[in-house]
Each structure stands twice: as C-alpha cells, then as structure tokens.
Amino acid sequence: MKKGTYSSWGMYPYYPQIAHDCMWRDELTTKLKGMVEIHGSTLAYGNGRSYGDSCFAHSDNVLSTRCLNKIILADWETGKIICESGITFEEIIDIALPKGWFLPVTPGTKFVTLGGAIANDIHGKNHHHKGTFGCHIKQFCLIRADQKELICSNQKNTSLFQATIGGLGLTGIIKWAEIQLIPVNSSEIESTAIRFDSLEEFFTISKELDTQYEYSATWIDCLAKNNSIGKGIYFAGNHTKKNTLEIKTKKNKTLPFTLPISAVNSLTLRAFNYLYFRKHKTGRKNILMPYDKFFYPLDGVLHWNRIYGKKGFQQYQCIIPEKNAYNGIKTILKLISDHKCGSFLAVLKRCGDIPSPGLLSFPMPGISLALDFPQNNKLVALFSKLDEIVRETQGRLYPAKDAHMTGSDFRLSYPSWEKVEALRDPALNSRFWKRVTD
Amino acid sequence: MKKIVILGAMSTIAIACTRLWANKECEFILIARNKDKLSQIADDLTARGSIVHIKTSDFSDYSKHETLSKECFEKVGNIDILLTAYGTLPDQIECEKNTDIALQEFHTNGLSVISLLNHFAMRMEKQDTVSGTISGTIAVISSVAGDRGRASNYLYGAAKSAVSTYCSGLRARLSRTGIHVLTIKPGFVDTQMTQHLTLPEKLTASPEQVAHDISGAITSKKDVLYTRWFWRYIMLIIVIIPNRIFKKMKF
Ligand SMILES: Cc1cc2nc3c(=O)[nH]c(=O)nc-3n(C[C@H](O)[C@H](O)[C@H](O)COP(=O)(O)OP(=O)(O)OC[C@H]3O[C@@H](n4cnc5c(N)ncnc54)[C@H](O)[C@@H]3O)c2cc1C
Numbered sequence: 001m002k003k004g005t006y007s008s009w010g011m012y013p014y015y016p017q018i019a020h021d022c023m024w025r026d027e028l029t030t031k032l033k034g035m036v037e038i039h040g041s042t043l044a045y046g047n048g049r050s051y052g053d054s055c056f057a058h059s060d061n062v063l064s065t066r067c068l069n070k071i072i073l074a075d076w077e078t079g080k081i082i083c084e085s086g087i088t089f090e091e092i093i094d095i096a097l098p099k100g101w102f103l104p105v106t107p108g109t110k111f112v113t114l115g116g117a118i119a120n121d122i123h124g125k126n127h128h129h130k131g132t133f134g135c136h137i138k139q140f141c142l143i144r145a146d147q148k149e150l151i152c153s154n155q156k157n158t159s160l161f162q163a164t165i166g167g168l169g170l171t172g173i174i175k176w177a178e179i180q181l182i183p184v185n186s187s188e189i190e191s192t193a194i195r196f197d198s199l200e201e202f203f204t205i206s207k208e209l210d211t212q213y214e215y216s217a218t219w220i221d222c223l224a225k226n227n228s229i230g231k232g233i234y235f236a237g238n239h240t241k242k243n244t245l246e247i248k249t250k251k252n253k254t255l256p257f258t259l260p261i262s263a264v265n266s267l268t269l270r271a272f273n274y275l276y277f278r279k280h281k282t283g284r285k286n287i288l289m290p291y292d293k294f295f296y297p298l299d300g301v302l303h304w305n306r307i308y309g310k311k312g313f314q315q316y317q318c319i320i321p322e323k324n325a326y327n328g329i330k331t332i333l334k335l336i337s338d339h340k341c342g343s344f345l346a347v348l349k350r351c352g353d354i355p356s357p358g359l360l361s362f363p364m365p366g367i368s369l370a371l372d373f374p375q376n377n378k379l380v381a382l383f384s385k386l387d388e389i390v391r392e393t394q395g396r397l398y399p400a401k402d403a404h405m406t407g408s409d410f411r412l413s414y415p416s417w418e419k420v421e422a423l424r425d426p427a428l429n430s431r432f433w434k435r436v437t438d
Numbered sequence: 439m440k441k442i443v444i445l446g447a448m449s450t451i452a453i454a455c456t457r458l459w460a461n462k463e464c465e466f467i468l469i470a471r472n473k474d475k476l477s478q479i480a481d482d483l484t485a486r487g488s489i490v491h492i493k494t495s496d497f498s499d500y501s502k503h504e505t506l507s508k509e510c511f512e513k514v515g516n517i518d519i520l521l522t523a524y525g526t527l528p529d530q531i532e533c534e535k536n537t538d539i540a541l542q543e544f545h546t547n548g549l550s551v552i553s554l555l556n557h558f559a560m561r562m563e564k565q566d567t568v569s570g571t572i573s574g575t576i577a578v579i580s581s582v583a584g585d586r587g588r589a590s591n592y593l594y595g596a597a598k599s600a601v602s603t604y605c606s607g608l609r610a611r612l613s614r615t616g617i618h619v620l621t622i623k624p625g626f627v628d629t630q631m632t633q634h635l636t637l638p639e640k641l642t643a644s645p646e647q648v649a650h651d652i653s654g655a656i657t658s659k660k661d662v663l664y665t666r667w668f669w670r671y672i673m674l675i676i677v678i679i680p681n682r683i684f685k686k687m688k689f
C-alpha cells in the first residue's frame with residue numbers, strides 16, 4: 001500500500017514509477033481500465049525484483065499487485081495451491097513448508113511475487129532437474145483490458161498460456177495462478193561445497209555431480225586471471241529426509257539508506273573474493289543448512305542493492321549453449337577480469353534440457369553466467385564486447401536482469417518475440433519492450 | 439485452539455492480525471459488511487489451517503448487537519480474543535457543516551463500539567473455560583487521536599476518546615474477573631483508511647508492524663498499547679502543551 005514511486009532492483013535506469021494499488025482481486029478489471037483511460041497504457045508491478053527496466057510501464061504508471069496476496073484454495077493432500085498473483089514466495093513458504101510442501105522452483109530471492117515469477121519464467125538451482133517455474137503452473141486467470149477474464153492452461157487458451165509464461169507482463173494481468181508444490185520431509189538441505197581452481201574443473205564437476213544433486217550453483221572469482229580463470233566454489237544440495245519442518249524466524253538486517261557512492265570497487269572486491277575463496281577449504285565439505293541460508297543467502301540483508309550507491313548497478317546475465325559454452329564463458333570471464341570491477345556475486349549455473357511452455361523463456365541447455373557491476377560509463381564499452389561474444393556463441397541475455405541489450409540482439413535471440421507482440425494486450429507496454437522492439 | 443472474534447474483520451489492521459494468529463491453529467468468527475470480500479479473507483485463513491466462520495453485519499445498527507454477541511458465543515462456546523477494529527475517518531470540515539454527519543460519525547466510531555463492547559463484556563465475564571477460571575482478552579482499537587482533540591479531526595478524536603475512557607473503566611471492572619482489556623492506540627498506519635492522505639514516512643507504521651505489537655500486547659496483558667512505541671512519547675508531549683500554544687497549532 002506504500003505510496004510514492006518505485007524503482008527496480010538495480011536502481012538503474014532511473015524512471016520513477018507511480019504505483020497504483022489494487023486491494024481486491026475483483027477490482028483489477030476496473031482498475032486496469034481506469035488506468036488505461038488516464039495514462040494510455042500500464043504494466044503490472046510485482047515486487048520490483050527485476051534489475052533493469054522490464055518492470056517499468058512505458059507510461060511510468062504501474063498497477064501494483066502486492067496487496068493481492070491471499071490464498072484462494074489449498075489442497076494440502078496433493079500440494080496444489082491457487083493464490084492471488086501478488087503473494088510472495090516468502091509468504092508461500094511460510095504457509096506451505098510447515099505442512100510439508102515447498103516451491104518446485106525458486107530464484108535466489110524469496111521476495112518475488114507469483115505473478116513476477118511467471119512473467120519472467122524464473123529458473124532456480126534445480127533447472128537441470130525441474131525446468132523453469134512455468135513448467136509447474138497448472139493454470140492461471142488472465143485479465144485483459146479488451147476482453148473478459150480468461151483461464152489459461154495447457155489445454156485452454158493455450159497460445160496465451162505460452163505467451164504469458166515469460167511474457168514480461170505484456171499479455172495481461174495475472175489475477176491468480178495454480179501451482180503444484182513439491183513434497184519435502186524437512187526444511188533443511190544437505191549441502192556440499194567443493195572448491196576448484198579453473199573453469200575446466202567447473203565443467204567436469206558440474207557434469208558429474210549435477211545428476212546427483214537436485215540443486216546446484218557455482219560462485220566464481222571474477223577477478224581471477226590466466227590459468228585461474230573460472231576458479232570458484234561449487235555448491236549443491238538435496239532436501240534431507242530428516243524430519244524437521246520448522247521455520248526459524250531470524251531477524252533480517254537491513255541497509256537503511258543508499259550509500260552516496262558505490263562501496264563495490266576493485267579493492268573491496270579483491271579482498272572479498274580472496275577471503276571468500278579461502279574460507280572454503282580445499283576438497284569437499286558437507287553440511288546441513290536451513291533452507292533459507294541455502295537458497296536465499298542474500299535475503300539476510302534487506303536492500304543490499306543500496307551498497308552500490310545512488311547510481312545503482314547492472315546485472316549481466318547470459319546463457320551460452322552447451323556446445324559453445326566453454327570457449328564462450330572463458331572469453332567473457334577474461335574480458336571481465338581485464339575490466340577489474342566485477343561483483344561479489346558472480347554465479348555460474350548449468351541449465352538442463354527440460355523445455356518450458358513459455359515462448360520467451362530465458363534458459364536453454366548450456367551455461368548461464370550472472371554478475372553485477374556498479375553503474376558507470378565504462379560499462380557501455382564492456383557490455384558491447386560481451387554482447388558480441390554472446391551473439392557469436394548463439395547465446396542470449398536475460399530480460400529480467402537487463403538494462404542495456406540492443407533491439408537487434410533481443411529479436412535475434414528470442415525469435416518468438418513476434419508471437420508475443422501479436423498477443424500483447426495493447427493496454428500494456430513496458431520500457432523494456434519499447435526499447436527492444438521499436 | 440484459540441477462539442477469536444473480529445468486529446470489522448476487513449480492516450487492514452485486522453487482516454494483518456488474523457494472518458499472524460493463523461500461524462497457529464485458530465477458530466475465527468469474522469464479522470464485517472461485505473460478504474464477498476469477507477469470504478475471500480475466510481478462504482485465505484482456511485488455507486492457512488484455521489477454522490473460519492463469517493457473518494455480515496453493519497455495526498451502526500444497534501438493534502442487532504445483542505443477537506450478534508449471542509450468536510458468537512453459541513458458535514464457539516467462549517472467546518479468547520475479541521478484537522474491535524472497524525471505524526471510519528470522518529471528513530472534519532464536513533462534520534463542522536453538517537451535524538447529522540457529525541453525529542453519524544460519532545455514532546459509528548464511538549457509540550456503536552461501546553454498545554458492542556457492553557454486550558460482549560456481559561457474556562465474556564461469565565464464560566466458562568476448560569480450566570475453570572475465566573480468561574480472555576477484549577482488545578479495542580482506539581487511536582492516539584483520542585488523547586487530545588485537535589482542530590483537524592476532533593470529531594474522530596472525541597469518539598475515540600469516549601472509547602478509550604470506556605475501556606479504562608471496563609478494564610477496572612473486569613480486572614476482578616480475569617478478563618483482560620487492551621486499549622490499542624495506533625498513530626499513523628498505512629491502511630485503506632489513510633490511502634488518500636500523505637503521511638510522514640518515518641512516523642507511519644505498516645499494518646504488519648501494528649499487528650505484531652497488538653499480538654504481543656495481548657500475550658503480555660498490557661493495558662494500553664501505543665503503536666509504534668514512540669507515539670507514547672509524542673502524545674506525552676502533545677498532551678502537556680498549554681492550550682494557549684496548542685490552539686494556535688495547525689494540525
Ligand atoms: C537477489 C536476486 C536474485 C535473483 N535470482 C534469480 C534466479 O536465480 N533466477 C531467476 O530466474 N531470476 C532471479 N532473479 C530475478 C527475479 O526472480 C525476477 O526478476 C522476478 O520476476 C521478480 O519478481 P517480482 O515479483 O519482483 O516482479 P517485478 O520485478 O515487479 O516484475 C517482473 C515482471 O513481471 C510482470 N508481472 C508482475 N506481476 C504480474 C502479474 N500479476 N501479471 C502479469 N505480469 C506481472 C511485470 O510486468 C514485469 O514484467 C533474482 C533477483 C534478485 C533481486
């Protein structure tokens with residue numbers, strides 16, 4: 001219900017969004033029509049955990065769904081739940097986990113909404129086993145300004161179902177969705193961490209161990225050079241069979257204000273990476289971890305994005321198809337380490353081959369790399385070099401994280417974009433879409 | 439299992455309270471005006487594992503209050519928590535020009551609350567509990583606005599003041615029976631009621647924070663709760679400002 005303006009997680013680019021709340025799901029249609037009359041077009045805004053401009057309305061007036069956070073129906077025997085689209089993953093876990101159910105797929109933060117997770121067809125550490133979030137959606141209800149409500153599923157209104165999963169909020173406002181949760185015995189994860197010294201090793205380890213672990217992701221030191229390029233720590237885990245279904249409530253720390261300038265520079269970064277790498281001894285380490293420490297280590301500090309200062313930051317996330325992955329990632333990492341200012345968090349993840357129903361889904365079989373950069377003018381040159389490699393290796397960038405990709409790169413790497421454009425609700429448009437399709 | 443009755447169950451603050459309580463199994467009776475919205479809240483709480491009954495009622499109709507309280511006790515046997523959370527924020531200027539509206543607002547925020555509390559208290563002080571001793575909490579959302587009448591909303595303030603004073607007496611009377619009376623005095627809260635106002639961000643609480651404070655005050659059997667806590671000190675100062683200065687202040 002908070003008034004005022006919204007930004008995105010990266011705080012870049014700067015287009016303050018005026019938020020219009022909707023308190024009750026039955027008021028969505030009227031609200032949408034009213035906004036379109038006044039502002040021409042709008043866009044749903046979940047919890048603003050996208051980094052760039054994909055959650056910005058072209059009119060800068062967004063329809064906020066955060067107050068729509070009720071469960072409509074839950075069957076705790078089968079793990080099927082129907083929720084309003086503004087409910088967050090945190091809220092779902094708090095209710096479902098004590099009853100023995102967990103999300104089928106979760107991103108690296110639990111502060112995303114159900115609607116946002118569908119619109120970006122998010123993937124998690126278990127992409128190689130479970131595919132994207134969209135693979136677990138049974139059905140949803142879509143509101144379009146020009147029509148009545150539509151129920152969409154694999155059987156009904158199929159083309160809208162496929163266009164909406166990963167559809168960047170452009171095909172309608174999702175009112176509610178039904179998801180299939182997965183049964184778990186415990187709120188803890190049996191996890192393992194393996195330190196390794198080069199990119200080659202990453203490829204061997206992930207090939208061998210991804211089959212044994214439901215979840216995996218890898219932190220790498222983006223400042224490492226030469227033979228050490230790609231050194232890092234491989235983290236993997238499975239839900240344990242032990243019976244402990246409790247949720248520990250721990251108070252989150254919060255960064256209360258935005259720093260005037262970025263605290264992330266090559267000096268702090270080098271120190272962090274050195275210490276983080278050293279903290280993990282060589283060889284394998286197995287430990288039992290609470291689920292939130294394993295899945296959401298960053299959520300422990302609320303608003304950590306503020307350490308990047310007022311200028312904000314950009315995330316660069318690309319995926320390179322398996323056949324070109326080694327060379328592609330190696331070249332990219334080399335360019336980044338030469339640039340000297342990567343991020344605390346550089347993550348590699350091998351994605352699997354389970355297809356998503358979504359037309360604009362980001363993952364493909366291959367390796368995804370994500371890293372954050374404090375915003376500055378030098379990024380333009382670096383990103384354009386990186387984009388070239390991604391293009392040559394037939395990879396693509398993730399719209400949920402993007403504030404820079406060119407229209408031609410987008411249209412080349414997401415050939416289905418025209419199908420989505422054809423099904424777009426004319427009342428909805430985003431800054432991102434305008435940027436890449438105009 | 440706790441048995442909880444909410445008068446004004448669709449209030450934003452009340453919704454936050456019910457969600458917090460629903461973390462443990464509870465049986466709720468939710469009472470409000472709008473049936474559709476009430477059932478949406480009921481479905482949500484049911485999915486969280488609670489037992490929920492709903493009733494529709496407009497509290498400005500006194501004639502229904504006795505039956506309403508009787509029906510609640512018949513449904514759940516005895517009540518662990520009664521929360522009154524409904525209210526309106528009158529347009530002060532309108533109230534100055536139109537006495538009918540002024541009285542209607544006083545009626546909703548003041549008299550009807552007193553009437554309901556009277557009926558429920560009568561039954562709660564006699565309720566049997568399993569342990570043989572009488573227990574339960576009557577939690578009433580009043581407001582810091584009742585601590586001193588301000589030019590900008592003294593009609594609302596007067597009604598809340600009547601409620602706070604009534605609660606103070608009720609508490610004294612019921613203290614001999616084991617029933618706990620909690621007067622809740624929120625400052626600014628970001629709810630449906632204050633949507634149209636621009637509130638100072640630093641002084642404005644979220645409904646969840648307020649719910650957390652209310653729940654804590656019920657457990658610790660506090661008499662009067664200021665929420666957030668700093669309002670106790672703000673009001674301490676506001677109350678002692680001499681009238682010759684106070685009457686010139688523009689708020
Ligand atoms: C720390 C962190 C870690 C992350 N890790 C991952 C990860 O591991 N994997 C991954 O895939 N992503 C990851 N992300 C990105 C994040 O999961 C996505 O950006 C997600 O979509 C954000 O959800 P949101 O609710 O905040 O949506 P917003 O950012 O507010 O909106 C995102 C999109 O959803 C649309 N939308 C929102 N609600 C609705 C609705 N009701 N109907 C229709 N459209 C709607 C919006 O229009 C917009 O296009 C991460 C983000 C952060 C901050």
Ligand SMILES: NC(=O)c1ccc[n+]([C@@H]2O[C@H](COP(=O)([O-])OP(=O)(O)OC[C@H]3O[C@@H](n4cnc5c(N)ncnc54)[C@H](OP(=O)(O)O)[C@@H]3O)[C@@H](O)[C@H]2O)c1
Binds near residue numbers: 448450496522631
């Ligand atoms: N928000 C603040 O800053 C603040 C500060 C101090 C005190 N308070 C008090 O906190 C309590 C809760 O308010 P809130 O902030 O949560 O606001 P809210 O969301 O607007 O809730 C008020 C509720 O009262 C209901 N209501 C009003 N008149 C009614 C009647 N005659 N019969 C039945 N229901 C009636 C309304 O129902 P409908 O939806 O049907 O209209 C509404 O659901 C109120 O007593 C308010 O005075 C609030």
